[in-house]
Structure formats: structure tokens, C-alpha cells
Amino acid sequence: MAKPIPSPLYEKIPQKNTLHRASEVTIFFLLLSLLAYRLLSLKNNGFTWLLAFLCESWFTFIWILNLSSKWNPVSYKTYPERLLQSYRVDELPPVDMFVTTADPMLEPPIITVNTVLSLLAVDYPANKLSCYVSDDGASPLTFFALLEASKFAKLWEEYEELRRRIEDATVKSISYELSTADFVAFSNIKKGSHPTIIKVILENKESRSDGLPHLVYVSREKHPSIHTITKRGAMNVLTRVSGAMTNAPFMLNVDCDMYANNPQIFIIQCVCSSVPRMNRTAVSGIAGLQGPNYSGTGCFHRRKVIYGLWPDGRMEFKGRIGLSGISDCPYDLSNRVEAAHQIASCSYEYGTNWGTKIGWLYGTTTEDILTGGPAALIQQKRWATGLLEVLFSKNSPFIVTFTAKLQFRQCLAYMWIISWGLRPIPELCYLALPAYCIMAGSHFLPNVQDPGVLISISLFVSYNFHTLLEYWGAGYSIRACWNNLRMWRITAVTAWLFGFLSVILKLLGLSETVFEVTKKDQSTTPGEGSDKDSGRFTFDGSLIFVPATTLLLVHLMALVTALLGLFDLVGIESRIGEIICSVWVVLCFSPFLKGLFGKGKYGIPKSTICKSAALAFLFLACTITVRK
Known part of the structure; x- marks a missing residue:
């Protein structure tokens, strides 16, 4: 039959x-x-x-x-209930999750921790998930906060106690922790000059679906003599490091001030629809063309696509990308750390196609409405700057329409976005x-x-x-x-x-x-501020x-x-x-x-x-x- x-x-x-x-x-x-x-x-x-x-x-x-x-808007209706009717839990694809932060003063660690915890708690087999946190500031404070978050995730103790410990460390100092083995790598850190730091904070060695996902801290190498590409460089490092350690076919990138408010987001968006999640500001009309634009955060990607391949293309990494693929998701991450260190160095990309044909392309400051204020306007300035840099670069939609497979109306859609600047x-x-x-x-x-x-x-x-x-x-x-x-x-x-x-x-x-980097606001007490001042410029x-x-x-x-x-x-x-x-x-x-x-x-x-x-x-x- x-x-x-x-x-x-x-x-x-x-x-x-x-x-x-x-x-x-x-x-x-x-x-x-x-x-x-x-x-x-x-x-x-x-x-x-x-x-x-x-x-x-x-x-x-x-x-x-x-x-x-x-002109041709479309929407996607997903049927998550059909998923487990057709596939077993162990057949669901792995997902690598990326969280990026750069400055513990402008982006308080408690905000990053909230983002990480929301991702660790999604309704998806834990042995299929890995969370990588990129810290461009190489801050021991951020690492300390993630260590505390890992303890909290294991016990799910009182959240207020977790927040108090992290905020106390922010206000005071964690110098007493630097003598421990976990913090040795942070002892001689200088801004803009430090070696690669990769720490496996949580590891699901038994591959338990009801356990906790992998949690890995990554701070790429920086050297004064080598120009450091900003967030795009961090995303490319995360892509390579995750490829060396877990190599999930799907990737999700999230800014440190975002969080997953729907625990089934992975099943609904990543597995069912297999299309990037649209930012709320993006119109559904673009989805009716060649697909929605990448909006910088909250987006799912196929790893093959980030590597410059079609979704059904073969994983041929040798020479072109400088990384040999891993067929299965390994569970002994510690043995992969040394290889990950090499591909996170600041000189690794020289002589490769990273940043030019592979991964996040370099040359702009943008990645990715609002009440208002200095932080919001700085973010908007960065977006406008980055969009204009794309317009005047070799990756301009007009040029790509002739050199790649970008349709004319999709080109117009990108021009509509870029024209903001x-x-x-x-x-x-x-x-x-x-x-x-x-x-x-x-x-x-x-x-x-x-x-x-x-x-x-x-x-x-x-x-x-x-x-x-x-x-x-x-x-x-x-x-x-x-x-x-x-x-x-x-x-x-x-x-x-x-x-x-x-x-x-x-x-x-x-x-x-x-x-x-824009300052992320946080309220330290439930009653801080007033409703009258909420949203004021x-x-x-x-x-x-x-x-x-x-x-x-x-x-x-x-x-x-x-x-x-x-x-x-x-x-x-x-x-x-x-x-x-x-x-x-x-x-x-x-x-x-x-x-x-x-x-x-x-x-x-x-x-x-x-x-x-x-x-x-x-x-x-x-x-x-x-x-x-």
C-alpha cells in the first residue's frame, strides 16, 4: 500500500x-x-x-x-498540529540560536539573560537546540550573568534572586570571581585587544529532549592592528563557530533586547513555514514577490543559504568557505572548542570569501516605530546609514538585478526600503x-x-x-x-x-x-517611572x-x-x-x-x-x- x-x-x-x-x-x-x-x-x-x-x-x-x-500581499498560515502527525520528535531539525551583545553598560546583562532564558525555554526538543551568545565586549560581567542564568535554568529558582545577583554584580564588581578557573581568560582583557574566548556553559551531553539546550559563550578575537568588522563580523563568527560545534541546518539570530514570547515559535515559524520571520514593519506584499527582506533580528535562516547555496544545494565547503561540514550534531562540544577558536580569530577571514560572497556581507553598518528619544534616533541613524551604504555599493538592488537572480519587482521592493535614507x-x-x-x-x-x-x-x-x-x-x-x-x-x-x-x-x-551601540532601557523596580511619562519623548x-x-x-x-x-x-x-x-x-x-x-x-x-x-x-x- x-x-x-x-x-x-x-x-x-x-x-x-x-x-x-x-x-x-x-x-x-x-x-x-x-x-x-x-x-x-x-x-x-x-x-x-x-x-x-x-x-x-x-x-x-x-x-x-x-x-x-x-500590490500582491500574501500571508502564511501554518499547521503545527500536522507536524508531529507526519514526523517523529527525533526527526525535527536542529536549530542554532544566536544572541549578540556588545557593551554591558549600554546593554545590561540582565536584558541579555532574559533573552537567553526565553530561547532556552521554547517548546522544542532541547537536544535539537543550541544557543550561542556573542559578546563583542569580552565582558566578564556578561559571562558571569550567563553562568548565573545557567544555574537558574537548571533549578528555575526565584527569578528576583537571579536578577538581584546580576544587578549587584553590575553595580559593584565581580573581581573576586576572576581568580576562579572560569574567569582566567578574562584576567588580562583590554578593550579592542583580547584573544578568542569560547566557553561551553551548558551542554546536553546525554542528548535528552527534556533537558536543557547547549549554551555557548563566544567572544571573537580582537587586535588593534586588525580592523574589526562590527555586528556583521560577529554574526559570521557565530556562523562558523556554530558550524564547527553543532552545525544545525537552521539558524535564528536575535538581538539581546528581544525575547521569544511564543514558546511554539520554532514549530510555527521555522519548521512549518520554512520562511524567514517578517519584521512587523515589513509589508506582506514583499512576501508575495521573492520573499520578505531580512529585518536584522528575529529571523530564521537556512545555513546553506547563508553559505551562498540554494536550499537543496550540496554542502561543498572546502576552499570556498574554509570549513569542512559536520554531518551530525555532536554532543561532546568540549572537543570542538579548539577548532572553534581557530575560526573565531580576527585573521581567519583573510583569503576567504567570508564577508564578500559568504555569510553577512561587509561594507555597511546596518543589520537589521517607536516612541522616541536619543537611543531610538541613533538606531534609526544607523539603519539609514547602512541602507544608503547598500544603495551605493556593489550589492545595490539595481546591480544585483542584472548580476544575480533578483526580479525587477523585488528590486523595487528593496529600493523602497533603501530609499528611507x-x-x-x-x-x-x-x-x-x-x-x-x-x-x-x-x-x-x-x-x-x-x-x-x-x-x-x-x-x-x-x-x-x-x-x-x-x-x-x-x-x-x-x-x-x-x-x-x-x-x-x-x-x-x-x-x-x-x-x-x-x-x-x-x-x-x-x-x-x-x-x-544603542543603550537598552531597563526598569530595575516594578514601580519605576510613571504611566504619565511612559512613551514620552x-x-x-x-x-x-x-x-x-x-x-x-x-x-x-x-x-x-x-x-x-x-x-x-x-x-x-x-x-x-x-x-x-x-x-x-x-x-x-x-x-x-x-x-x-x-x-x-x-x-x-x-x-x-x-x-x-x-x-x-x-x-x-x-x-x-x-x-x-
Whole structure:
């Protein structure tokens, strides 16, 4: 009797998006109509009209990319209950889990421990799991925290006691521990100069499915004379070390401030669907093309794919990768440590394809919305910088479309993501136009009596309705939609602007981009902080806040001049559109307006206000000069 064909473990379901398509096409035609109107009336208007036309041309281009990316959305429905009906537990594939951290001060060890514990506790056979923690800071504090976490995982004692011990070690010192055998390797550590450290903290020697997964600490070698690639280099080291020790066919990488909140995530995502987990910010439309983009964390990968092979390709490592494959998952990890040390050295990759054709490719700072604050904006700056570096590199989607098997629409989808980094210039110019027109006595919008004003009004209403529809469909509130709309504006003229400038300086050979570790927040007590302050925008003395503060002050000055009738030659009614736009910009930057009067970390520092005020008055002086 023939063996019955097993039911599929997942199903790819096209999503109905008729309403969204209609909304997006409507906005597209309104954008084209606005461009046509501006082009036809360009001779009768001045510089502001031309600048608005150029900015709106960019917005139209971005909307075309957006339209193509979202046109065929799909979702994946998984059937985990069918898995064990078709396969035995011992037939499930092994998974290597990667957790990355770099600085115990910016990324407190208790956060890393929480991430590791959540991964060790997933609903999956323990003998099929291995967790590798990469510590780029080679910190004995991080290693101590993982040792304590391993004891906790064995006993599952009171969590508060575990947290207390780790936080006490963070505040005080663990120098007394350095004399023990476990900490000998950390005794002469210097920042940026230390040997490879690999420690097997937990080992499931008996291969018990109800035991604990392997837990391995990895700190790659660093030397002052050898340039160290940032997180991408750490990921490549983890890939090689795990290949030498456990060599699971699937890999999961997780940032140290993430955690698995679904214990069945491995069965649902990795085994059933066999596709990378999409980041929430990624659209399902990209999954309907050649698959979703790699979003930096929380993603499953096939090891073969990271090695540059097709999923059904043969594991031919010799020469090309410099690592001989391991056919089975070994259970005596201690015997593999010496080999792992060799491939974690800082000079190992020279003469190999690692970082160029194999593994995570080098050349950018990005890997991988938000309330706001310095840490969030630094992260956004790093993303914008990295995306632009990809755009101007040999791995640009346009180039890969011709040199590899990237489809044209998938190329457009990647361009839609990468274009975030190019957004700040047209966005900043367009945001400054209303204030400039008010103070210069010019205009960039059609007059109220002009029929063309209906195009602008329809476009504004349609776009915001479409955005609200998307957030509502995703289960978000109107307030969440408004907060994200504001943050897109704020991020564009702060983090993304500095990311753009960083890449320009790099292209000119004047500077190198730097990987910046963002500070991870933690609450040491359950009652720390207040609900009133939860999610509030925070500030510091960083220059990253100067452009947005300057823009806000410029618009406040413009509104004051309009209300007082200063520089008024043509009447306020002829610039009512610009005044409404200026009020809208002030509303979008309301966190900065509150920051002008806030205190402590919720207030903009006086030094930032002074710099911004000077730039705002300079803008006013230039406007008056042009007006004359």
C-alpha cells in the first residue's frame, strides 16, 4: 500500500486588498495630477513652485515603489498540529540560536539573560537546540550573568534572586570571581585587544529532549592592528563557530533586547513555514514577490543559504568557505572548542570569501516605530546609514538585478526600503517651504480660488485616510497612527538626515561610518517611572535634535509674522494654505514643542535651543534678503 502524502505544514494565502489597491491607485493619480498641474503652471510661478515640484516628484517615485511592493500581499498560515502527525520528535531539525551583545553598560546583562532564558525555554526538543551568545565586549560581567542564568535554568529558582545577583554584580564588581578557573581568560582583557574566548556553559551531553539546550559563550578575537568588522563580523563568527560545534541546518539570530514570547515559535515559524520571520514593519506584499527582506533580528535562516547555496544545494565547503561540514550534531562540544577558536580569530577571514560572497556581507553598518528619544534616533541613524551604504555599493538592488537572480519587482521592493535614507533632503525642503513662503511673501500651493487647490486637498485627505486604514487594519488605534505619522516626520529630519550626511562624507573620503551601540532601557523596580511619562519623548545634548528644533522655531516665527501682519504685502488670505501647512508641521513636531518647556530629560537642553535659535534667525535673515 502506498504511503499517504503528508498534508502541507503551511499554506501561502493571497490577501484580498481591493480597498487598499483602490486607495493607493487614487493617491498615485492625484500625485500625477499635481505634478502635471505644477508643470503646466511652472512659468507663472517662482522658485518655491519649482522646489515643490522636485520634492513631489520624489514623493511620486517613492509611491510607485510602495505601490509595486504592496500590490500582491500574501500571508502564511501554518499547521503545527500536522507536524508531529507526519514526523517523529527525533526527526525535527536542529536549530542554532544566536544572541549578540556588545557593551554591558549600554546593554545590561540582565536584558541579555532574559533573552537567553526565553530561547532556552521554547517548546522544542532541547537536544535539537543550541544557543550561542556573542559578546563583542569580552565582558566578564556578561559571562558571569550567563553562568548565573545557567544555574537558574537548571533549578528555575526565584527569578528576583537571579536578577538581584546580576544587578549587584553590575553595580559593584565581580573581581573576586576572576581568580576562579572560569574567569582566567578574562584576567588580562583590554578593550579592542583580547584573544578568542569560547566557553561551553551548558551542554546536553546525554542528548535528552527534556533537558536543557547547549549554551555557548563566544567572544571573537580582537587586535588593534586588525580592523574589526562590527555586528556583521560577529554574526559570521557565530556562523562558523556554530558550524564547527553543532552545525544545525537552521539558524535564528536575535538581538539581546528581544525575547521569544511564543514558546511554539520554532514549530510555527521555522519548521512549518520554512520562511524567514517578517519584521512587523515589513509589508506582506514583499512576501508575495521573492520573499520578505531580512529585518536584522528575529529571523530564521537556512545555513546553506547563508553559505551562498540554494536550499537543496550540496554542502561543498572546502576552499570556498574554509570549513569542512559536520554531518551530525555532536554532543561532546568540549572537543570542538579548539577548532572553534581557530575560526573565531580576527585573521581567519583573510583569503576567504567570508564577508564578500559568504555569510553577512561587509561594507555597511546596518543589520537589521517607536516612541522616541536619543537611543531610538541613533538606531534609526544607523539603519539609514547602512541602507544608503547598500544603495551605493556593489550589492545595490539595481546591480544585483542584472548580476544575480533578483526580479525587477523585488528590486523595487528593496529600493523602497533603501530609499528611507534618501528621504531627509526632500522631506526637509518640503517641511520648510510653508514657513519660507509665509515670511517671503511667496506661495507653493494653489490659491483658494484656483481649482488646482482641490488636487492638494484631495491628496492630503486621501493619503492620511489611507494611512489610517492601514493602521486600523493592523489592529492599531488612531493615536498609534498619529504617533507614527509624527515619528516618520521627526525621524526624517533628525536620524535619517545625519545618516545621509554620514554616507556623503564617507563617499567623499572625509570620514568613515561607525557602528553605534544603542543603550537598552531597563526598569530595575516594578514601580519605576510613571504611566504619565511612559512613551514620552526624551532629549539630550546631541546635535541630532538641532534640525528638528530649528524647523519648529522657524514655523513658530512664521506663524507669529502671519498673525501680526509682518512682511504682509499680499494679504493673509492669499497664503491661507501655507499657514494651515505650517500649523500642521507644528502639530507633527509637538514633542519638540513640549520639549521647549520640559525639564530634565523631557526638556530640550538650552545649548540645543540656542543653536537652533541661531539657525532659525539665520533662516529668517536669508528669507528677508531674498524678499528684498
